[in-house]
Amino acid sequence: MSQLLINDIKQTIDVSEKEIEHIMTFFVSDTFKKKDFIIRESDKVEHMYFILSGLVKLSVMDNQANEHIISFAMDAWWETDYHAFYTQTRASQSLRCIENTRVLKLSYGGYHRLLQEVPKMTHFFLNKAVRGHTSSQRRILSLMTLSAQGKYEHFLKYYPLLLQRIPKTTLALYLGVSRETLSRFFRSPSYCD
Template sequence: MKDRLKENIENLIALTDEEFSFILSHFSLEKHKKNDFIIKEGEHVTHCYFVISGLLKLVYEDNDGKQHIVSFAMEDWWESDFSAYFSQTKAKMALQCIEDTLVFSLSLDNYQKLSAELPKMQHFFLQKSNLGHIASQNRILSFLTSNAKERYEQLLKQYPILFQRVPKTLLASYLGVSRETLSRLSS
């Protein structure tokens, strides 16, 4: 479990064993069952999460009660309602388990301690943030410039494993299409 976190961090920065032990001491291990909410809309967001195993969905529910999948998070991904996490406000989105899930959680206090006491972690978090912004902008651009078929093909090419692990209704929501449209796109 801890090796997965270490590898994720070491993809961007080099660590000594002592540094990793220090980093690991700031995380808590959490187990969640399928359908559990890690974050509920309207609750204060106190942690961000690194996925060790399992699959999560970040969901926004509009005023009409329609759910929109903002993102999926599987092994080696970081997820939270980051706006609420960093501003220490109430969640506008919910984070729910699609599968039984094991995560390392990191409080904002510990995030700040790691950044202050181990500057290379500040660099790591900045790089992760930058990569997240790039991915978000690319997703927005795909909605602005691509049709449903192109978005489907792009997702299939980029994350083929999602199509084996995520129910079609959730994939349809993520792609911004109906379940019926997704069935037509995949045939």
Template sequence: MKEKLKEHIDNVISLTDDEFSLVLTHFTLEKHKKNDFIIKEGEAVTECYFVVAGLLKLVHDDQNGKQHIVSFAMEDWWESDFSAYFSQTKAKMSLQCIENTVVYAISLKNHQKLSRESPKMQRFFLEKANSGHIASQNRILSFLTSNAKERYEQLLKQYPLLIQRVPKTLLASYLGVSRETLSRLSS
């Protein structure tokens, strides 16, 4: 498990074995079953998660009870309700397992401590934050400028493995279309 985290970090920065051993002390390994909630809307968000194995969905339930999927996270992705995590407020979204999932969790305190102790990790976290911000902006632009078919094709092109693992109902929610519309788009 720790090899996956090391390889992921090494794709951005290079760490010695000793440096990685220090990094690892700031994380905890967690295992969750399918349908478990790692974060529940309205609760404190204490950790950010690196997905070692499995699949997650970040969702927001509106006042009418409709579920909006903000993002998915599979292996080698990071996820949390980042607004609540960094501001130490209550979650506005829930993070739920779509599959049995293994994650490395890091508290904000350990995130900040690790960033202070290791300029390399500070750079790593900055790179990951920038990548996440760019992906988020691209998703927003996609909703503003693309129709449902174009959004589906973008998702297919960008994340072909994700499409194979996510149930069609969840994909439809993520794309902002009905299940029936998604069936027409994917046929």
């Protein structure tokens, strides 16, 4: 069993050890190497992923083949193309590993059985959805209202642990600034690509 996922669940809902044992039977572990795709655009999205270790990015390509990064997920975070997962349609986004990554995956069918068999998990996933939605709104507002420096400071405030793990070029794409502009903001000589 993964203590990281157990801790994540117990921080949100009150569950017994017997319930935890049952909940964990719905998850399957998987590993991916750096640069592997967990989901490619147009794939059918069968799973949501709990990141045990590693770092991934959720992104989309536009018609000119420019990548737009929507989000990152690291240890103890959840990620997938949620629209495609919940509607069981093809992915409009890709999920790709920035680092070697270990996950626990929960299938679409398993998700629904889990909610039926352990109803309090509905509250758990609702809590995760609300937190994700709030984070997305905060990001959209920062992109719409902040200067390049402000976007960087916003990212630093909310995601300081990611700063040392994300290559500068990737972070610049996420913030919508040039790599040169981003380089001016770094104060720490310890940052490395």
